[in-house]
Amino acid sequence: MADPYRWLEDGDDPEVVAWAEAQNARTRAVLDALPARPALRAQLERLLRAPIAGAARLAGDRVFALERGGARDQAVLAVRPFEDAEAPSRTLIDPAGAADDAAVAIDWYSPSRDGRLVAYGTSEGGDERSTLRVLDVDAGTPLGDVIPHCRAASVAWLPDGSAFAYTRYADPDDEYTRWAFWHVLGSDPAGDDLLWGEADLPDRTAWTDVRMSPDGRWLLLHVSLGWSRTDVHLVERATGQRTTVIEGREAVTGFEIAGDRLYGTTTLDAPRGRVVTASVDDPTRWDTLVPEGDAVIEWATVAGRALLVAESEVAVGRVRRYGLDGSGGEELPLPGPGSVGGLDGDADAERAVLAFESFARPASLWRWDPTGLHPFPTEAGPVDPDAYAVEQVRYRSTDGTEVPMFLLRRSGTTPSPQTPVVLTGYGGFAIAETPAWSPVGVAVADAGGLFAVAGIRGGTEFGEEWHRAGMKDRKPQVFDDFAAAADHLVDEGLTSRDRLALRGGSNGGLLVGAVLTRRPDVARAVHCAVPLLDMVRYPQFLIARLWIPEYGDPDDPDDFAVLHGYSPYHQVVDGACYPAVLLTTADSDSRVDPGHARKFAARLQVATACADERPVLLRVEQRAGHGAGKPVPKQADEAADVLAFLFAQLGVERI
Numbered sequence: 001m002a003d004p005y006r007w008l009e010d011g012d013d014p015e016v017v018a019w020a021e022a023q024n025a026r027t028r029a030v031l032d033a034l035p036a037r038p039a040l041r042a043q044l045e046r047l048l049r050a051p052i053a054g055a056a057r058l059a060g061d062r063v064f065a066l067e068r069g070g071a072r073d074q075a076v077l078a079v080r081p082f083e084d085a086e087a088p089s090r091t092l093i094d095p096a097g098a099a100d101d102a103a104v105a106i107d108w109y110s111p112s113r114d115g116r117l118v119a120y121g122t123s124e125g126g127d128e129r130s131t132l133r134v135l136d137v138d139a140g141t142p143l144g145d146v147i148p149h150c151r152a153a154s155v156a157w158l159p160d161g162s163a164f165a166y167t168r169y170a171d172p173d174d175e176y177t178r179w180a181f182w183h184v185l186g187s188d189p190a191g192d193d194l195l196w197g198e199a200d201l202p203d204r205t206a207w208t209d210v211r212m213s214p215d216g217r218w219l220l221l222h223v224s225l226g227w228s229r230t231d232v233h234l235v236e237r238a239t240g241q242r243t244t245v246i247e248g249r250e251a252v253t254g255f256e257i258a259g260d261r262l263y264g265t266t267t268l269d270a271p272r273g274r275v276v277t278a279s280v281d282d283p284t285r286w287d288t289l290v291p292e293g294d295a296v297i298e299w300a301t302v303a304g305r306a307l308l309v310a311e312s313e314v315a316v317g318r319v320r321r322y323g324l325d326g327s328g329g330e331e332l333p334l335p336g337p338g339s340v341g342g343l344d345g346d347a348d349a350e351r352a353v354l355a356f357e358s359f360a361r362p363a364s365l366w367r368w369d370p371t372g373l374h375p376f377p378t379e380a381g382p383v384d385p386d387a388y389a390v391e392q393v394r395y396r397s398t399d400g401t402e403v404p405m406f407l408l409r410r411s412g413t414t415p416s417p418q419t420p421v422v423l424t425g426y427g428g429f430a431i432a433e434t435p436a437w438s439p440v441g442v443a444v445a446d447a448g449g450l451f452a453v454a455g456i457r458g459g460t461e462f463g464e465e466w467h468r469a470g471m472k473d474r475k476p477q478v479f480d481d482f483a484a485a486a487d488h489l490v491d492e493g494l495t496s497r498d499r500l501a502l503r504g505g506s507n508g509g510l511l512v513g514a515v516l517t518r519r520p521d522v523a524r525a526v527h528c529a530v531p532l533l534d535m536v537r538y539p540q541f542l543i544a545r546l547w548i549p550e551y552g553d554p555d556d557p558d559d560f561a562v563l564h565g566y567s568p569y570h571q572v573v574d575g576a577c578y579p580a581v582l583l584t585t586a587d588s589d590s591r592v593d594p595g596h597a598r599k600f601a602a603r604l605q606v607a608t609a610c611a612d613e614r615p616v617l618l619r620v621e622q623r624a625g626h627g628a629g630k631p632v633p634k635q636a637d638e639a640a641d642v643l644a645f646l647f648a649q650l651g652v653e654r655i
Helices: 014-032 037-048 439-446 464-468 472-491 507-518 544-551 557-566 595-607 632-650
Strands: 052-059 062-068 076-081 090-093 104-111 117-124 131-136 141-147 155-157 163-169 178-184 193-196 207-212 218-224 230-236 242-246 253-258 261-266 274-279 282-290 296-303 306-313 316-323 328-331 339-345 352-358 361-369 372-375 388-396 402-410 421-424 450-454 500-505 525-529 580-586 616-621
Touching: 014 595, 014 616, 014 632, 037 439, 037 632, 052 104, 052 339, 052 352, 062 104, 062 352, 062 361, 076 104, 104 155, 117 155, 155 207, 163 207, 178 207, 193 207, 193 218, 207 253, 218 253, 230 253, 242 253, 242 282, 253 296, 261 282, 261 296, 274 296, 282 306, 296 339, 306 339, 306 352, 316 339, 388 472, 402 439, 402 472, 421 439, 421 472, 439 450, 439 632, 450 472, 472 500, 472 507, 472 544, 472 557, 500 507, 500 632, 507 525, 507 595, 525 632, 580 595, 580 632, 595 616, 616 632
Parallel strands: 052 361, 421 450, 421 500, 500 525, 525 580, 580 616
Antiparallel strands: 052 062, 062 076, 076 090, 104 117, 117 131, 131 141, 155 163, 163 178, 178 193, 207 218, 218 230, 230 242, 253 261, 261 274, 274 282, 296 306, 306 316, 316 328, 339 352, 352 361, 361 372, 388 402, 402 450
16 A cells, blocks of 8 residues: 655654744745735734633532633633623633743643632643642632643532542553542642553443542543543542442433432433433432433533523524423523523522534523523623524435435525535534534635535434444545535536635544545535544544544454545546645644654645646645634634635635
């Protein structure tokens, strides 16, 4: 099997460094010469500085959230009182000042139950390998507890805030040692007790999360293997007695404890999800509170005597209120079609918080109590959501299955074959493409274009079955779904091939890479971001063995045949006329190795027959990672490069 650019996998090799620098110089020469770039850069920074609040958590009488907007280059951790809806938030941590280029970010946070303390993780340069720290919220001062190697940590506090369970990597050089430990505040982390480690895990790639009961008596351990199975174990802290709630079943399950009962959601015997409950004394005997229905049940939270359930109907989010016995089910009114995130309830009182957003509406915080759902005050955003139209259509894929697609445009835009369109999608890991705030989408619409988001298989637009229909040997159907979306846009007269661009990142980068190599004629231009592209060797790098349940294992002959059959790097054909391609990656990406983008760029540059009109460019960003934690100026620079490149290829003159 040919692999002529394997030498480009080693990003530390001086020859590879020099090659990447030359690629960057060539790319900058092309992008900096595009006349639309300065105006796009200014517009995108204005949009990216919209006031945003999300990742909300309710602790005691306080609401915590990550907020961004205005002059802030990074999201800050902020707190506000729940009861005083008009009170402004108070910034607790602004990480941007820790580096000259503002490249230090808050990766995650977890407040103690009473809201007096908060554990949080920061990382620098986008690498996401967090260091855990603890802050005294009232004093605004850090405690002495500092724990490294806590990437995407899960933290579960004792009720009095004196200690917590948490996850970290036991071996910082091994990406597959995410174990659970117990830390007492003020003690040396080197002596933290192991709660759940290698001997407890069904597979070394398992991903462990921890949750505590409000009274501190019980600890829940959720152990995920891939994106379609979660085992759950209940531990009585005083005795150490363990009870398996569910294990070895292909189902996604998540619980919390309120009083003496477990409440949660599961896809067991319900691909679209159901809400269940069980006693802590007999946690394997479940009663269904909310049965499976047409909507996809995503998660549930207890709020006093209420049970709030977040669900989505073909990727459009909503929230329903039930009693703890499953009665009721009235829908809480939201501003329109959008996405619900961060739903978090108080097990002791009827109150909860959530975030809501849509394509042209930045994420904002909302509070719920028995009087209803109310927004927290926020600054005016840079766009009027009512100036944009959002439509959801259906189209038929290659096997006749109907697939949903969102279309965003300015209200006054009437699509035609001359309309520029940017089509994006993801198609994997049970992630639905929902209406989420999109500065790039708004900029496309403002240029008279159409921003299209395809809800292809591999996501959960229709539940777990939709996800499974795009896994492993069924992955090629995901690419067919996306190509069919492009064909639909052209066939319906909403655009034409030379006015159509594709865009995707991470698993979505694999998506657009596979589609452009399978169908070089499908679109004029492609943005392929932080992508997987060598599917034969992908498990060799970083954390990629975590993804074997999703993609398959190249060491298995049957899986290898499928993976090689669509692997973009291996499916490039010499002499074909490929679309113009901008590949973007970053040197500190700790999820998808930048070697994927380097190898594919080199192969495609040699192979394409029309590089003069449709160049293949590689942009490698320094001190940046997979995307999380990137400061606003860097985001604006990249987005301006991308849109200037795509617009130049699509002939967009109106900016």
